[in-house]
Amino acid sequence: MEHKIWFNGELIPYEKATVHVLSHALHYGSSVFEGIRCYRTEKGSAIFRLEEHMRRLVDSARIYRMEIPYSQEELCTAAVKTIQEAKLSACYIRPLVWRGMGSLGVNPLKNTVESMIAVWEWGAYLGPEALENGVDVQVANWNRMAPNTFPALAKAGGNYLNAQLVKMDAVLKGFDEGIMLNVNGYVAEGSGENLFIIRDGILYTAPTGLSILPGITRDSIITIVQEMGMKVVEGQIPREALYIADELFFTGTAAEITPIRSVDHYKIGSGKRGPLTAAIQDKFFDIVVRGEDPYGWLTPVPGV
Ligand code: PPE
Secondary structure, rough: OOEEEEOOEEEEEEHHHHOOOHHHHHOOOOOEEEEEEEEEEOEEEEEOOOOHHHHHHHHHHHHHOOOOOHHHHHHHHHHHHHHHHHOOOOOEEEEEEOOOOOOOOOOOOOOOOOEEEEEEEOOOOOOHHHHHOOOEEEOHHHHHHOOOOOOOOEEEEOHHHHHHHHHHHHOOOOOEEEEEEEOOOEEEOOOOOOEEEEEEOOOEEEOOOOOOOOOOHHHHHHHHHHHHHOEEEOOOOHHHOOOOOOOOEEOOOOOEEEEEEEEEEEOOOOOOOOOOHHHHHHHHHHHHOOOOOOOEEEEEEOOO
């Protein structure tokens, strides 16, 4: 993991990329971040939907009134450079923007805004066999944030305190992941993934606006499945729809498309990856493995 890190505009050695203990973000969760993947496709290394991820980073920062001193385009160029310097043909990219030094106390307006981009190799998020065999999940006993509490459209560090509670409870009880409901009891998403339900060939997912992160993989899957001729319904999904689904899967940059084989010990479908999930994964892997790019989603990273 010890590759150079892009830190406030410069690529610096891994050990030098440190912050002070009185940084605002450490005390109050005042950071925003992204998770992006670079794939070693058959046509060369390429970053998946780089611009959309950096746009969401800029949006998240704007929501929290953080002024990033770099443009979206400069951040994209910095990500490519960081990968080239690390010589990683396939990796996970983690941009982070946070409130640094200034004063302590809740008001962050006078604190610095710092930025960094790190890259590392990251395999399958929910375990090496998850993409094929699926994962076992529970409905979490913590909800997603209510509207007008924490902004769900921002991918902010502080949001992941809630995600950590969900993940820890799931893991301690022997599950791989937890699915959160929103405050009204409708299905929202996993601690670090969006969620799709398939029943009778139709896909259902929570709409952005009902306390989910507007996932870029989610958006990609909606595009891909519509092209495959399937219908996608974005709406309120009651908890019990999970238990009677034909197929279920998570989507996310880290999780990619991970099938879910059980929820709360209810077996989903035949208890392994379903046929439509497999077909959707194939279409996704046509892009990120074979390097086919019908939607202009790949940014090449030359020379790695
Ligand atoms: N919901 C949440 C809460 C979430 O954290 C992610 C990404 C998604 C949905 C999917 O969004 P997208 O990656 O744009 O399709 N979670 C990131 C962080 C995971 C982590 O453990 O850290 C990720 O997948 O990179």
